[in-house]
Amino acid sequence: MHASVVTVAFEGVDARRVDVQVQQLSADQPSFTIVGLADKAVAESRERVRGAFAGIGLALPSMRIIANLAPADLPKEGSHFDLPVALALLASMGVIPPDALSGWAAVGELGLDGRIAPVGGTLPAAVAADAMGLGLICPEANGPEAAWAGDAPVLAPRSLIGLVNHFKGATVLRRPEPGALRSGDRVPDLREVKGQESAKRALEIAAAGGHNLLFVGPPGSGKSMMAARLPGLLPPLTSRELLETSMVWSVAGLIERGALTRDRPFRSPHHSASMAALTGGGLRARPGEASLAHNGVLFLDELPEYSAQALDSLRQPLETGEIVVARANAHVRYPARFQLVAAMNPCRCGVGGPGKGACGKAPRCQRDYRNRISGPMFDRIDLTVETPPVTASDMALPPPAEGTAEAAARVATARAMQAERLRGAGLDPEAGWDQTVNARASGEALERFATPDEPGRALLMRAGEAGGLTARGWTRTLRLARTIADLDGSDGVLRRHVAEALIYRPPLAAEGETTPGRAASVPAW
Incomplete structure (x- = not known):
C-alpha cells in the first residue's frame, strides 16, 4: 500500500517542500530503504522509526519498504524527517486512516520510546506549510514556536502514540498557544x-x-x-x-x-x-x-x-x-x-x-x-x-x-x-x-x-x-x-x-x- 505526507528541506532559512512517499512491496527478504539524496542523519531515520514503532508496540511489516523523498535531486539533511517517514509508514500499514495526513506537513525527531523530540527550523517550516495551505505537525516542545507562523492549524503531540490516538479520534490535540514575547530585557546602563x-x-x-x-x-x-x-x-x-x-x-x-x-x-x-x-x-x-x-x-x-x-x-x-x-x-x-x-x-x-x-x-x-x-x-x-x-x-x-x-x-x-x-x-x-x-x-x-x-x-x-x-x-x-x-x-x-x-x-x-x-x-x- 502507498501513502505520502509532506515535509520540508531547509536551504538557509527557506523551507522547500518535500513529499515523503512510502510503498510496501512483496519480497522474500524484508528490508527498509530510504532514497532521495538523504544524508547520514536521514538514512539513520529507518532505525529510529523501527525503534519508535517497537516502543509503542508495533512491528514493521515483513515486506520490502521503500521511503522516497521527492524531489530526489534536492539534498535532505537533518533528523526532522523521522516523523514524516513514520507517519507515511503508519498510513501505509493502515494504523491511521489513509486520508488522515492530507492537509498536513510534519517535522520531528523520534526517540526509541516513541517520544517526539524537538528539532530546529520549526518556525520556517510552519511558515512554509502555511504558504502551501497546510497545517503543521511538530514536537510538543516546538508547538509554541510554530504557533507564531499565523492562524494555520498546528498539532504538537508529545509522542507518536498520542498522534495515532488523535487521528483515530480517541483523543484530541488542541492547537498550542504562541510562546511568550519578551521585550525590554534589562541591559547595562x-x-x-x-x-x-x-x-x-x-x-x-x-x-x-x-x-x-x-x-x-x-x-x-x-x-x-x-x-x-x-x-x-x-x-x-x-x-x-x-x-x-x-x-x-x-x-x-x-x-x-x-x-x-x-x-x-x-x-x-x-x-x-x-x-x-x-x-x-x-x-x-x-x-x-x-x-x-x-x-x-x-x-x-x-x-x-x-x-x-x-x-x-x-x-x-x-x-x-x-x-x-x-x-x-x-x-x-x-x-x-x-x-x-x-x-x-x-x-x-x-x-x-x-x-x-x-x-x-x-x-x-x-x-x-x-x-x-x-x-x-x-x-x-x-x-x-x-x-x-x-x-x-x-x-x-x-x-x-x-x-x-x-x-x-x-x-x-x-x-x-x-x-x-x-x-x-x-x-x-x-x-x-x-x-x-x-x-x-x-x-x-x-x-x-x-x-x-x-x-x-x-x-x-x-x-x-x-x-x-x-x-x-x-x-x-x-x-x-x-x-x-x-x-x-x-x-x-x-x-x-x-x-x-x-x-x-x-x-x-x-x-x-x-x-x-x-x-x-x-x-x-
Whole structure:
C-alpha cells in the first residue's frame, strides 16, 4: 500500500517542500530503504522509526519498504524527517486512516520510546506549510514556536502514540498557544561608564544611524563596557524584523519554548572563532554568528586577534547584508544585516603610544598589530574612536547625569526622522532595517538627503583630494554626516556635521604614520 505526507528541506532559512512517499512491496527478504539524496542523519531515520514503532508496540511489516523523498535531486539533511517517514509508514500499514495526513506537513525527531523530540527550523517550516495551505505537525516542545507562523492549524503531540490516538479520534490535540514575547530585557546602563565622553558620543551616533564602530584603547578603558550597552540604545525589532531574526534562530535551534524577543540580537564570539563559526558553514551549513546577529549587533573584541581569513569573510556581508555558503551541490543563503562593533588595543603590548607605560617597541609594534587587519576591512568601519585610559579622577566622579534612557530617546528621535524621510520619498519604513537607517542609504536617497551644503562639500572635497578617503569612504562619510545632522535636528547636512564625520574617519595615511583611531584634525585638510 502507498501513502505520502509532506515535509520540508531547509536551504538557509527557506523551507522547500518535500513529499515523503512510502510503498510496501512483496519480497522474500524484508528490508527498509530510504532514497532521495538523504544524508547520514536521514538514512539513520529507518532505525529510529523501527525503534519508535517497537516502543509503542508495533512491528514493521515483513515486506520490502521503500521511503522516497521527492524531489530526489534536492539534498535532505537533518533528523526532522523521522516523523514524516513514520507517519507515511503508519498510513501505509493502515494504523491511521489513509486520508488522515492530507492537509498536513510534519517535522520531528523520534526517540526509541516513541517520544517526539524537538528539532530546529520549526518556525520556517510552519511558515512554509502555511504558504502551501497546510497545517503543521511538530514536537510538543516546538508547538509554541510554530504557533507564531499565523492562524494555520498546528498539532504538537508529545509522542507518536498520542498522534495515532488523535487521528483515530480517541483523543484530541488542541492547537498550542504562541510562546511568550519578551521585550525590554534589562541591559547595562550607559551611566555606569565613567569618563569616555567622546566614545559615548560615537556610540550614540552609531546607534542612531546603524553605523559600524571601532574602539581603540588600552585594556581597562571601557571598550567592551560601552559595546555591551549599545543594544539598550537601539529601538526594538519591527514585526518584520522579528520574524526574519526568529527564523534564523529557529534554524539554529536557539528558540526555547517558543519564546521570541523584540530586543535586537547581540553576539560576541571569541577571537578564536573560525571563518565557518562567523559566517556559517560546516557539514550542514548552519548559520554563523554574523547571521545570528541579523538585525542586531556583532561585537568583535580584540579585533586583530581574529584570523585574517575570518575577518575578511565578513567584508561581503557588511556590504550586501547576506552570506552565501557555497557547496558543490547547493548555495545556501543566510541573511546577515548586522551592525559591526569592534574593539582593539593600540598594539600587541596593550598600551601603545607615548606617555607613562608606553610600548617600548613603538611605532613598529603598533604598525604590525594594525596590519593584522586589512585596509578594506578598516574602510568598512564608519567610526573609529580612541578610548584613553580611565584615570583615578574619572573614577572618583559621580555617575553621569545622562544614561541609556536619555541617549536612547535621542536615538529614537533620529530614527524617526529617517523613517519620515522614507515616507516622504514614497518608501516603506517597515520594509527592513537596511532601508530605515542612514548606514544603508545609497543611490538617489543618498544624493537627495545626504548632500551637504557648499561649505561642507568643499571640506569633503579637500579631504578626498588629500588622499584621506576612498570612494567607499566618501559614501560612508556622507551617511555618517547625515546621522550627525539627524541627532542635531537639522534638515540639511552642514559643514559642522561633515567636519565631525571626518574626525571619526581617519585618513588612509602611509604605513606607520597614523595609528587606527588617531584621526587627523579637520584643519589638516
